[in-house]
Amino acid sequence: xxxxxxxxxxxxxxxxxxxxxxxxxxxxxxxxxxxxxxxxxxxxxxxxxxxxxxxxxxxxxxxxxxxxxxxxxxxxxxxxxxxxxxxxxxxxxxxxxxxxxxxxxxxxxxxxxxxxxxxxxxxxxxxxxxxxxxxxxxxxxxxxxxxxxxxxxxxxxxxxxxxxxxxxxxxxxxxxxxxxxxxxxxxxxxxxxxxxxxxxxxxxxxxxxxxxxxxxxxxxxxxxxxxxxxxxxxxxxxxxxxxxxx
Amino acid sequence: xxxxxxxxxxxxxxxxxxxxxxxxxxxxxxxxxxxxxxxxxxxxxxxxxxxxxxxxxxxxxxxxxxxxxxxxxxxxxxxxxxxxxxxxxxxxxxxxxxxxxxxxxxxxxxxxxxxxxxxxxxxxxxxxxxxxxxxxxxxxxxxxxxxxxxxxxxxxxxxxxxxxxxxxxxxxxxxxxxxxxxxxxxxxxxxxxxxxxxxxxxxxxxxxxxxxxxxxxxxxxxxxxxxxxxxxxxxxxxxxxxxxxxxxxxxxxxxxxxxxxxxxxxxxxxxxxxxxxxxxxxxxxxxxxxxxxxxxxxxxxxxxxxxxxxxxxxxxxxxxxxxxxxxxxxxxxxxxxxxxxxxxxxxxxxxxxxxxxxxxxxxxxxxxxxxx
Numbered sequence: 001x002x003x004x005x006x007x008x009x010x011x012x013x014x015x016x017x018x019x020x021x022x023x024x025x026x027x028x029x030x031x032x033x034x035x036x037x038x039x040x041x042x043x044x045x046x047x048x049x050x051x052x053x054x055x056x057x058x059x060x061x062x063x064x065x066x067x068x069x070x071x072x073x074x075x076x077x078x079x080x081x082x083x084x085x086x087x088x089x090x091x092x093x094x095x096x097x098x099x100x101x102x103x104x105x106x107x108x109x110x111x112x113x114x115x116x117x118x119x120x121x122x123x124x125x126x127x128x129x130x131x132x133x134x135x136x137x138x139x140x141x142x143x144x145x146x147x148x149x150x151x152x153x154x155x156x157x158x159x160x161x162x163x164x165x166x167x168x169x170x171x172x173x174x175x176x177x178x179x180x181x182x183x184x185x186x187x188x189x190x191x192x193x194x195x196x197x198x199x200x201x202x203x204x205x206x207x208x209x210x211x212x213x214x215x216x217x218x219x220x221x222x223x224x225x226x227x228x229x230x231x232x233x234x235x236x237x238x239x240x241x242x243x244x245x246x
Numbered sequence: 247x248x249x250x251x252x253x254x255x256x257x258x259x260x261x262x263x264x265x266x267x268x269x270x271x272x273x274x275x276x277x278x279x280x281x282x283x284x285x286x287x288x289x290x291x292x293x294x295x296x297x298x299x300x301x302x303x304x305x306x307x308x309x310x311x312x313x314x315x316x317x318x319x320x321x322x323x324x325x326x327x328x329x330x331x332x333x334x335x336x337x338x339x340x341x342x343x344x345x346x347x348x349x350x351x352x353x354x355x356x357x358x359x360x361x362x363x364x365x366x367x368x369x370x371x372x373x374x375x376x377x378x379x380x381x382x383x384x385x386x387x388x389x390x391x392x393x394x395x396x397x398x399x400x401x402x403x404x405x406x407x408x409x410x411x412x413x414x415x416x417x418x419x420x421x422x423x424x425x426x427x428x429x430x431x432x433x434x435x436x437x438x439x440x441x442x443x444x445x446x447x448x449x450x451x452x453x454x455x456x457x458x459x460x461x462x463x464x465x466x467x468x469x470x471x472x473x474x475x476x477x478x479x480x481x482x483x484x485x486x487x488x489x490x491x492x493x494x495x496x497x498x499x500x501x502x503x504x505x506x507x508x509x510x511x512x513x514x515x516x517x518x519x520x521x522x523x524x525x526x527x528x529x530x531x532x533x534x535x536x537x538x539x540x541x542x543x544x545x546x547x548x549x550x551x552x553x554x555x556x557x558x559x560x561x562x563x564x565x566x567x568x569x570x571x572x573x574x575x576x577x578x579x580x581x582x583x584x585x586x587x588x589x590x591x592x593x594x595x596x597x598x599x600x601x602x603x604x605x606x607x608x609x610x611x612x613x614x615x616x617x618x
Contacts (some may be wrong), residue, residue: 054462056618079464086462091452094268095261106257107463111249131268147459 006065006189007032007155008053013062015048022048024211025062034152035181035188037198038209039232041242046191047087049208050157053189054084066155080108083153085144087160097124097143101150102134108151115150122146122176138169145176156180157189162197170197177201182240195232205232207239214239254465258473266443266481274486280435281492286316287554288424288497297345299391301334314328316372318399324347325403337394337406341413345394367391420502420585428493429580430553432486432530435517437547437573439485440519441540443478445527449536452527458618467617476519482516503583507590511583514600515576521604522572525611547573572603 008030015023023045030036038046051057052064055071055078064070066078091100101115119125122142127135135143141161148156162170178201180186192198198205199219206216214224215235223235236242250256266272305316318476319333331352337345350357350366360366361380367388371378377399381388397405451457461467493499501508526539550557550564551573560568568574579596582588 056458056462075462079462082462084459084462086455086459089456089459091456092261092265092451095263099261099264103257103261104463106252106254107460107465109252109254111252 005032006030007034008061008069008189009065010049011063011065013049013052013059013064015052015057015060021192023052026208026211026213027062028206028213028216030155030187030189033181033185034204035177036190037191037202037205038191038208039193039195039198039205039236040191041193041240042048043210044208045211046208047159050084050159050189050191053155054082054157055079055205060171066240073128075105080151081154082157083148084157085141085148085159085161087163089144091132091140091143091147094131096129096131097135097139098128100143101146104147105150109110110150118146118149121149121179123172131243136169141165141169141173142176145173148214149180152184154236155187155189159191160193161190162192164196174200187242195236198232207236209240209242255469255473257321257466258381258469258477262447262474262477263480264449264478266300272443276435276439276481277488279483280431280489282308283488284424284428284431284489284493285449285496287427288493289388291423291427297304297343297390297394298348299345299368299394300348300350300366300447301370301391301395302366303349303351303370303405304354304357305351306373308316316377318349318370318372318377318395319351321399321402334474335403337398337403339407339410341410341415342406347394347398348393349395352393357599368395370395392398405523415452420500422497424493424497425499425585426556426581427554428489429582430577431510432489433551433573433576434548435485435523436482436512436515436576437488437519437544439482440478440523441526441544443475444520444523445540446533446536447474448524448527450531450533451617452531452616461617471497475516478520479516485514486512491501498586501584502587507588507593508583510590510597511576511579511600513595514597514604515572517604518572518576518600518607519604521607521611524615525607528611528615531616547571552577570599571607573598575600 006029008028010026010028012027013023014021014025026045026049028049032063038049040046048057052059053066058071067081069078072080095103098115098119101118102112105115107109119128122145124139124142124146125138130139132140132143136172139217143159145161148158165173174197177188177190181188181201188202190197190202204216204218205222207214207222215222217225219232223232225235225239303319305319307316320333322328322333326335326349332348332350334346334348337347339345349370352360354369357366357369361369367385368379368381368391371380377396378439379392381392383389404513415425448457460470489501522543526543527536530539530562550560550568551560552568552569553573557565557568557574569578575596578595579588582592
């Protein structure tokens with residue numbers, strides 16, 4: 001057990017899939033209410049790390065504490081505490097947005113009142129009766145975000161919530177998250193390969209590549225790393241020799 | 247807060263059920279298609295009489311006997327209806343039904359082509375002294391055509407109509423092909439609906455990461471599977487009732503045995519195939535692999551389990567295996583309730599074995615089940 005000031009504590013965590021070492025001994029702490037961005041190209045280990053925090057994967061080595069609890073022993077309590085959206089989840093095509101939300105609400109024993117609140121929050125009230133397969137990419141992502149927010153989670157974990165969306169749809173998601181930051185004491189872990197997203201939303205940025213953390217800090221701190229870069233993009237190239245988008 | 251509509255099991259069943267009934271193709275393949283199949287096959291094999299035989303006839307005259315006539319063709323040219331180079335003759339029989347024989351006069355090589363294409367079943371070499379018949383003795387249709395043609399050549403068209411007094415057509419219900427078919431189709435419906443409706447749904451949801459998303463909530467995993475099976479079962483029940491109503495109203499198919507026994511068997515069949523479906527779909531997240539797996543289980547049973555024709559046509563050594571396939575057990579025991587008047591005491595063993603197969607498959611499936 002741990003009774004620290006952090007809501008999430010990741011300690012020297014390693015995870016391999018067959019021959020590939022996806023996460024190579026990562027440590028990370030997140031404070032309550034803090035918004036954290038995990039930046040890195042595809043294959044950096046962001047998703048694996050986030051899925052270990054979500055309890056979907058188990059680390060080979062190291063430990064993860066969420067509000068002082070571990071997945072092995074407190075699965076039920078931790079599920080109540082977190083909200084998440086996975087990369088590219090597809091909900092059932094022939095359910096309406098409202099039915100989808102009702103279904104997930106039932107897992108948390110929530111009633112339709114809370115479902116209505118969340119629809120308002122994600123500004124999708126006019127699409128309540130639309131089938132999921134008739135929603136646009138942005139609307140689906142907002143629905144996924146809504147599902148993640150149903151239980152008023154202490155920690156929200158969003159895996160590339162805006163990948164593939166046009167700038168408007170992306171901004172709509174950002175506004176919902178900023179609104180949330182003002183109103184609730186929710187911590188956010190967000191993976192992305194868009195630097196502007198990290199700059200716009202997050203208190204702290206962690207840069208990952210090939211299973212390691214290359215640098216972390218607030219935006220000014222991280223730009224000061226290895227001698228004052230003007231942008232995250234420049235910093236990333238100097239750290240890895242590659243573009244973030246690769 | 248305690249309303250049943252807020253309960254996760256209720257919402258899961260409703261979600262699965264909505265997904266089934268909102269997909270028009272599901273309704274077609276689950277409801278309309280089996281009825282069409284029963285109708286088509288029932289009509290094709292239950293129609294009274296209706297023997298239609300086509301034979302090729304080749305004139306064989308020696309070079310020295312050019313003026314002589316061959317026997318059968320001579321008979322046909324006076325007694326049959328001639329159109330182009332074919333003769334057709336209708337043989338009447340009130341009890342057996344009418345038989346229409348069509349003789350196509352052609353050359354030997356063309357006759358062979360017609361035989362290979364299945365357009366005729368017998369080639370007759372017609373000579374002045376008599377006829378020679380070429381056909382495959384293993385082919386029942388060809389054998390019947392030969393019988394009819396040779397009787398016609400020997401004794402004329404009236405021979406077929408005579409001696410009707412010793413023929414007693416069976417009118418007892420439960421002895422027609424459609425009586426054999428409908429219980430088989432009911433069994434096959436359960437198998438198809440479970441394997442596609444449960445297995446494929448699970449595999450597809452795993453591939454879309456929806457299972458992974460759902461188990462990252464406080465959802466009870468057993469509720470998810472129970473809801474999927476329940477929604478599928480209620481749909482199977484509706485499909486079976488519609489198919490039965492069709493068989494009953496259109497063909498007069500009846501349940502001569504015990505209804506409670508039939509219901510128990512229906513439930514046992516659903517348990518068997520639900521369990522098997524969970525096992526099939528317990529690991530893979532690739533819908534194409536899933537497709538192959540489901541076909542590998544379903545297709546052999548569809549062929550050998552005697553849904554469309556009796557499996558007693560297969561070699562004797564295969565029968566002990568075939569008889570214990572789940573679909574065979576369902577089809578056989580459905581038939582004994584439908585057609586032989588079986589009661590619960592006659593089918594409880596099958597019901598028990600089916601339930602056991604389902605339960606064991608379910609337990610194994612759940613042990614190795616991958617949620618993500």
